[in-house]
Every structure is written in C-alpha cells, then in structure tokens.
Amino acid sequence: MLNRRRCFAVAAFLLAAGPRDGWAQAIEKASAFVRQTGDKLTAIVNGGQGAAEKRRALTQILEVAVDLDGVGRFCLGRFWRTATPDQQKRYLAAFHEVLVTNISSKLGEYRGVTVTVQRGRAQEEDAIVTTVVERPNNPPTTVEWVIGQPASAPRIVDVLAEGTSLRLTQRQDYAAFLSRNNNDIDALIAAMKAQTAGGK
C-alpha cells in the first residue's frame, strides 16, 4: 500500500515538476542560443568588412541558426503537399536565397546595433526569447525570437516584432500570390527567383 502510494507520489512529482524543470532548462538554453546568435550577427553587422563579405558571413550564420527548411514548408502552407518533390526542392532552394537576401540586405544597412536578451517563456512546443534591439537614432524595438526544439536542437523558427509574425506574413503573401496565379507553384518559384536576382 505504502509502495503504491510512494509510486503515485513519485509519478505526481514527475508530472508536476519534471516538465517544468525541463522547460526551465529549455528556456535557459534557448536564451543562451539567442544571445550567442545575436552576438555573432551584431559582430558582423557592426564590423568593418565590405558588403559582399558581410553578406557571405551572415548567410553562413543564418543557414545554421535558422530552421530554413521548416520555415519554408510553413510558408508554403497547404501547397506543400500538392507540390511535386522536384517543386519542393526548387522551392526550398529559392526560399533559402530569398530569406537570406532579405535579412542580410536589411541588416547590412545597420550600424552600431546592440541586442539585449531579456527573458524567455514557453509557448506550446517552442520557446520565445524576448530581446531589445537598439540602433543609434532609432527608438529601441522589442523583437521576440521563436526557438523550435529548445531542449535538443535550438533553431530560430520565427521572429515576432510588434505583434506580427515574420513567417505568418510571408505565408499569407505567398498564399495571395498563388491564388492570383492559378495556384501555380512554378510561378511562385519564378517570382521568388526574380526577386533575389533583382535585389542583389
């Protein structure tokens, strides 16, 4: 009887405390990950290299720190399943290029950026880490980083600024483009490629 009760107590403890402790650690890990990534990015952004050099360095970091394939799949939404394997491959390649170009062109204009990690919290399966990004002559902005798989392999899956989600906006942009182009995924890939070709 006592044994059973002890078992129950242990189980209850594990249920109540176990996941919470796990989460605390996961959030800790996610915060550290954001701090490291932020440091790496700001070092390059504030550094003295040329634009091409910066872009290459930023690409390297983003390819590792961002779950580009996962975000890409999310952005294609329901069309991911209707796409052929070949289309999926070409789409993801174009998506990598688009995202990295957009981010590095945006960051490339910045100087004297500081990123301060404030706190982390759990949201469903992800961890959200809040940072304050400061630039000279600009009011500080709060940017939230959504980190997927925070406990095992933390990677950025979304960025939230002023209540708007980067990947959700991108997904709705693509959905609108597709609905105006007969749901033609090849047209979308072509438009994405044209964008990065013109943006360089």
Add this chain to the structure above:
Amino acid sequence: MSVEIPTRARPAPRRAARRFALAAGLSLCAVLAGCATPPPAGDPEAVADFRQTNDPLEPTNRVFYKVNNGLDTAILKPVARGYRYVVPGRVRTGVNNVLENLGGPVRLANDALQGKPRRAGDTAMRFVINTTIGLGGVFDVAKDLGYPDHDADFGVTLANWGVPEGPFLFLPILGPSSPREVTGFGVDIAIDPFGWIGRGTRAATAASWTKTGVGAVSTRERLLDPVEQIEKTALDPYATFRSLYRQNRKGKLESMRADTRATIPVWWPGANAANTAETPRPTPPAK
C-alpha cells in the same frame, strides 16, 4: 441591369453629359460591387483559407489600394522624405511626442472603457507630466519616471467587448481597416475633447487640419523604411499589408488583455509582489 439606349441620333449635350455620368456611375458601381470569387466547395482547405482571409471585397479593396498608392507616391511620400531631410531627428521626435500627448484624453477614455485602471493611471500621469514638465508634450519625461506609453483606441475597446472585426476594408486615404476599426476611428474623433474646443471657429478648424496634416506627415516619415522594405520584399504587397495590419491589431488587443497589473496601494501587505507580478505564463505541455 439594362441601360435604355436613346433612339434619337444626336442627343443634346446635356443628355450626353447625363449619359456619361450614368455610365461612369454604373462602372463605379461595378467596381464597388466587385466581390472576390470563393473557391469551389469541393476544396475544403482552399475554402478555409478563403474564410480566414475574410476579404470578400478584395477586388474593390485592391482598386483603393492602387489609388492610395498613387496618392502616396505623388504627395505624401515626397513630403515625408522632405520632412526627414529638412527637420532634424530630435525635432521630429518632439513633434511625434506632441501628437502622442494630444491623444492622451482619448487614450484615457479607452483605457477606462477597457477596464484597465493601471493603464488609465499611466495615461493620466503621462498627460499631466508631459504637458507640464515636458513642455506641452515635446519631451517624454514621464517614460523615464516609470509611466511607459501604450496604444489604446476604440477599435481595441470594441474588440475587447467582443465585437467581431468583420471583413477587411481598404479605404481611400485611411488605408487598411475593417468595419470595427473604422467605427472605432470615428468614435475616437467624436470623443476627443480637443475637437470640441471652439468648434466651428476658423481657428479651431485650422488647428484641427494642421494636426491632421502634421500627423500624417510624421507618421509617414516613421513608416518610410518599413514600407519600403515591404514593397521590396513582398510578392503581393497588398496581401502583406493586409496580413501585417490584422496581426498588428490583434497584437494590440492581446497586449492590452495581458496587462493584468494589480491596483493595490503600496502600503498594503504584499502589495509590491502583486503589483509587479507578471502575467501568468501558459502552462507547458506535460510530456
């Protein structure tokens, strides 16, 4: 609807003009009545997407988006660029602060209607401090004294009361909106005490137009970079603005609701802990 064709070969000029007006009116009607075609019912995912987009007037909205874009490119954007070029950053911040401060009373009313005493307190203190020590709102002194700014408008108040957003609207001049937000916009103007002062006098009219004009230029200047970035990176800028606008509105409602700071006098036992308590975190999934 069929238009009766006059049998007379050469209509009088006045009738020609009338016919032209009729034709113009009809084509405008056609534009205004333009509705988005829903996807076939056999594709439930597409139907779900269509419902979520909730933009039944999309063709009309896109027309107004184009019109607004044209007006923006021709007038507002160049003026905002000039404003940025001529006026130093600190002065621009001051102008923005004054405009923000003038919105204090409306914000206070909405904080109260939203049932947020701490936010109402912040707004009241900000208005008093910034109007006096901050020299008419030029300097945001209150922020450094622990009274941060926040947004509050009647659109969010209505949302908090459970009024649904309704379909997306892109309005001439005003831009992205919805029936709920445009109602809120009207109510905010109606309840603004600064709008009551000397109503009808020439001076009050001039002041109100000046405020609107300066507000438009100041806001547009602050949006120069983000808008340019969106236009550069979006495949469908209209859809991107629609998405961003809705997310931003939803975010305002959520951050207002999440502000659950308690109002307990500081001398009450344990008041400090309660007053600084953060909003409850969502419980992590048990795994």
